[in-house]
Amino acid sequence: MQKLRDLKPERVFYYFEEITKIPRCSGSEKQISDYLKKVGEDLGLKVIQDELNNIIIKKPATKGYENSEGIILQGHMDMVCEKEEQVDHDFSTDSIDLIVEDGFIKANGTTLGADNGIAVAMGLAILEDDRLEHPMLELLITTSEETDMSGALGLKPNVLKGTRLLNLDSEEEGFLTVGSAGGELIKATVSTEEDSVSGYQALTISVTGLNGGHSGMEIDKNRANALKVSLNILKTLQEEIAIKLVSIDGGTKDNAIPRQMKIVIGVKEEDLEKLEASVTKIETQLKNKWVEENPQILLDKPTGLQKALRQIDLENILYLLEQLPTGVHTWLADSENTVESSSNLAIVHTEKGKITLSISTRSSSERILNAMREQITKDIEKVGSFHISGGYPEWEYKAESKLREKAVELYQKMYGTEMKVIVIHAGLESGALKKTYPNLDVVSFGPDMFDVHTPKEKLSIASTKRSYEYLVELLKGLK
Numbered sequence: 001m002q003k004l005r006d007l008k009p010e011r012v013f014y015y016f017e018e019i020t021k022i023p024r025c026s027g028s029e030k031q032i033s034d035y036l037k038k039v040g041e042d043l044g045l046k047v048i049q050d051e052l053n054n055i056i057i058k059k060p061a062t063k064g065y066e067n068s069e070g071i072i073l074q075g076h077m078d079m080v081c082e083k084e085e086q087v088d089h090d091f092s093t094d095s096i097d098l099i100v101e102d103g104f105i106k107a108n109g110t111t112l113g114a115d116n117g118i119a120v121a122m123g124l125a126i127l128e129d130d131r132l133e134h135p136m137l138e139l140l141i142t143t144s145e146e147t148d149m150s151g152a153l154g155l156k157p158n159v160l161k162g163t164r165l166l167n168l169d170s171e172e173e174g175f176l177t178v179g180s181a182g183g184e185l186i187k188a189t190v191s192t193e194e195d196s197v198s199g200y201q202a203l204t205i206s207v208t209g210l211n212g213g214h215s216g217m218e219i220d221k222n223r224a225n226a227l228k229v230s231l232n233i234l235k236t237l238q239e240e241i242a243i244k245l246v247s248i249d250g251g252t253k254d255n256a257i258p259r260q261m262k263i264v265i266g267v268k269e270e271d272l273e274k275l276e277a278s279v280t281k282i283e284t285q286l287k288n289k290w291v292e293e294n295p296q297i298l299l300d301k302p303t304g305l306q307k308a309l310r311q312i313d314l315e316n317i318l319y320l321l322e323q324l325p326t327g328v329h330t331w332l333a334d335s336e337n338t339v340e341s342s343s344n345l346a347i348v349h350t351e352k353g354k355i356t357l358s359i360s361t362r363s364s365s366e367r368i369l370n371a372m373r374e375q376i377t378k379d380i381e382k383v384g385s386f387h388i389s390g391g392y393p394e395w396e397y398k399a400e401s402k403l404r405e406k407a408v409e410l411y412q413k414m415y416g417t418e419m420k421v422i423v424i425h426a427g428l429e430s431g432a433l434k435k436t437y438p439n440l441d442v443v444s445f446g447p448d449m450f451d452v453h454t455p456k457e458k459l460s461i462a463s464t465k466r467s468y469e470y471l472v473e474l475l476k477g478l479k
Contacts (some may be wrong), residue, residue, distance in 0.1 A: 003098045004105065007461055009125065009468050016121035020096035020113060025081040026147040028092065029053050032077045036120070036141055043128055048159060053143045054151045056159060059127050061136040068135035068479050070162030073126065075119025075169055076145035076429065080253055080453045083110040085208065085260060104458040114459035115452040116145065119168035122468055126475070134475040138162050145429055146255060148390035152432035160437060164403050164478065166471070167430050167444035171217065171452060173463045176407055177444035179423035181216065182369060182394030182431060183362035185254050186376055188320060190355050190384035192313040200244055200266035201302035205233060205279070209294035212259035214453045215344035215360055216426030219257070220328050224290045226250045226258040227345045231321035233282055233297065234263065240278055241271040244308035247350035248317065254346040254360040256453040266308045316383040317355055323379040324359050330368060339425040341368045362425060364394050395431030397423055403441040410474055
């Protein structure tokens with residue numbers, strides 16, 4: 001049954017629902033790429049599917065636009081795959097379970113994938129509608145945007161012919177994005193060893209109920225970070241009772257503020273009652289600090305314990321959890337409400353013989369990004385080693401842009417209000433694409449979305465309709 005059948009614009013929501021039926025976590029995009037290829041071919045259009053599974057679908061200019069500069073419509077096909085712990089959902093096989101409620105489209109306990117499935121849906125709806133007026137169009141749908149932007153960074157030169165690019169990966173209607181941050185992922189590794197223990201029981205401490213969020217768009221909202229919460233728990237317990245660390249695991253995506261944690265510790269039976277009292281006190285403090293979230297600390301039943309990590313391993317992990325920064329690092333000098341640089345302490349994971357921590361850094365200034373890297377890696381090297389990956393370039397603001405002028409002018413004409421021109425802290429593929437196509441004139445916009453990269457993600461139906469109507473009129477006006 002088509003749950004979005006009665007929504008307008010009909011073909012946009014038709015394609016969006018079809019996309020939600022296809023698994024498309026970052027790094028596993030072959031199935032969705034093949035679907036897009038088939039849609040383009042069924043429309044009788046030229047389709048390019050490259051070795052990275054990027055898709056380019058080309059449509060000729062309509063009558064009267066043959067001499068106009070070409071337009072590239074751009075989005076990404078992959079999505080962040082996050083779910084509530086209790087939800088039974090396999091992202092590699094299951095469709096997203098859609099819910100229409102209170103003017104929004106949501107998912108049942110998982111991320112929705114409107115970031116950036118709605119761009120894909122809009123692009124396909126544009127391509128199939130032969131009533132529209134527009135210059136030559138190229139719909140570019142890239143892979144792995146949510147991880148390392150390797151799709152956009154690996155796009156070959158001379159494949160795209162358009163000179164003006166409309167990125168449809170923004171998440172707030174009425175805002176025109178004209179610049180974005182660059183960033184990278186720093187992964188710390190601390191070697192560990194197990195010792196035999198006696199007189200201790202294993203106890204699992206779970207942290208849940210945090211909001212999380214997009215580590216670029218929500219990093220300035222001072223949301224609780226599950227890894228920093230775990231630091232608070234471990235340090236407090238260590239001061240009051242004797243504990244051993246067995247494992248620590250939390251966070252799943254480097255571009256999502258971590259919402260959940262599981263810590264397994266060793267504790268003496270005579271200290272269990274004191275531990276429970278301490279955890280209750282910590283939970284109360286967390287609830288008082290983050291009143292808009294619902295932090296909870298859950299304790300499982302104690303079980304037998306034969307081995308735990310060394311004391312030095314616990315000390316090393318506590319050191320990194322404390323030293324590695326998370327949140328806003330600097331604000332733009334000429335705009336106190338705009339983040340210039342930040343970091344997200346995103347993932348901690350225990351494996352045999354090691355514990356790894358991942359921290360994602362972002363900045364619109366290459367100089368500040370380099371300085372952050374230098375300090376973070378310096379701290380890591382005191383107790384372990386590091387590896388840097390996933391670097392993507394910033395998209396620098398362009399002083400002159402005919403495309404930006406046209407987009408702002410049209411919005412004022414259509415809606416009687418000024419479109420806000422902004423530079424954002426999240427990473428967009430525009431910077432990556434401009435590395436290969438430096439002369440592109442680029443803007444980014446999109447409909448209202450909330451809580452992306454979390455299971456609370458939702459897409460405004462009315463905003464999607466307006467954004468699509470705006471896109472149609474903008475294409476018509478770019479003669």
